[in-house]
Amino acid sequence: MSSSEVLVLEEMEQVVAPKLELGTILVVEDDPRMQKVLRRIFAEQSYSIEVAGDGKAGLDLFRTRHPVAVVLDLILPQISGRELCQTMKSISPDTPVIVLSAITEVVDKVLLLELGADDYVTKPFSPRELMARVQAAIRRRKRPTQSAIYRFGECEIDFERMTAKRSGVAVVLTSHEFKLLRFFTEHPERVLSRDLLLNEVWGYNSYPTTRTVDNQILKLRQKLEPDPANPVHLLTIYGAGYKFIP
Known part of the structure; x- marks a missing residue:
């Protein structure tokens, strides 16, 4: 020591x-x-x-x-x-x-x-x-939690059992992807900055790079969006952060 x-x-x-x-x-x-x-x-x-x-x-x-x-x-x-x-x-x-x-x-x-x-x-x-x-x-x-099962678009997420489906097909999400997605579903249609997401989801008041958030969003889009290149649920708000649209 x-x-x-x-x-x-x-x-x-x-x-x-x-x-x-x-x-x-x-x-x-x-x-x-x-x-x-x-x-x-x-x-x-x-x-x-x-x-x-x-x-x-x-x-x-x-x-x-x-x-x-x-x-x-x-x-x-x-x-x-x-x-x-x-x-x-x-x-x-x-x-x-x-x-x-x-x-x-x-x-x-x-x-x-x-x-x-x-x-x-x-x-x-x-x-x-x-x-x-x-x-x-x-x-x-x-923090008070919502219902364990959340549905949006073609997706059904069971946060309690940590399972996810898109169009009825199982999708594998990591523990942190579940945490990030849950935070989005708890704050629908609100613009969330990268720093806020790092603090609230990862637990960091500061972090060397916000690319961590960007990479996690990219992975969620690839798994949950019908067209990841043109997302309709996990939107980028340029210069501000991200917004979740159910």
């Missing part, structure tokens, strides 16, 4: 006793000192904390404790953080997974988004920023 990370411990001299438990946050981290840091951060905000020191133990706790969010290191014994993220999202797509790692390369961040991670915080980190991102992810999870 770096000297910057050790400073996090020095910022926290007292832990406020929880008055009302807000749910369980699962921390999957193999560094005992970082485990202690994270335990204090979440205990101060009245969360219960479960800690796992390797990927296998983390997966077992995920299945038994049903956490409201997961804070996940990438480099873990037994099961890697990337594989664990993908497995957790296949079990419970709505449970937020916030990756906490020293790896800063853009390619790693994009890969994690494709695997379903909700946010990415780089070590060393600010306790206040981490807490804000975790709470934002939890709020998005608790």
Whole structure:
């Protein structure tokens, strides 16, 4: 653990006793000192904390404790953080997974988004920023949802079962494509900027490139639009963002 990370411990001299438990946050981290840091951060905000020191133990706790969010290191014994993220999202797509790692390369961040991670915080980190991102992810999870089955044009989307059909034929969507499509269906005919989509769907307040959004829209059009080159549902509003027309 770096000297910057050790400073996090020095910022926290007292832990406020929880008055009302807000749910369980699962921390999957193999560094005992970082485990202690994270335990204090979440205990101060009245969360219960479960800690796992390797990927296998983390997966077992995920299945038994049903956490409201997961804070996940990438480099873990037994099961890697990337594989664990993908497995957790296949079990419970709505449970937020916030990756906490020293790896800063853009390619790693994009890969994690494709695997379903909700946010990415780089070590060393600010306790206040981490807490804000975790709470934002939890709020998005608790947002009132529409009916599980949504129909538009030739498409039928079952968000609960994560299945999709176009003209009666099954279409395979990734976890993040389902999340992006759901956000569009929750805000029909509203112009949504790329930055807003990155923040609300991916969980990033800022990101090195908005091409991530453009690529996901392109894939959704190829799978759901009758003519992807001339979309009628997922429209580009030049200079502003995108608009969903049911």
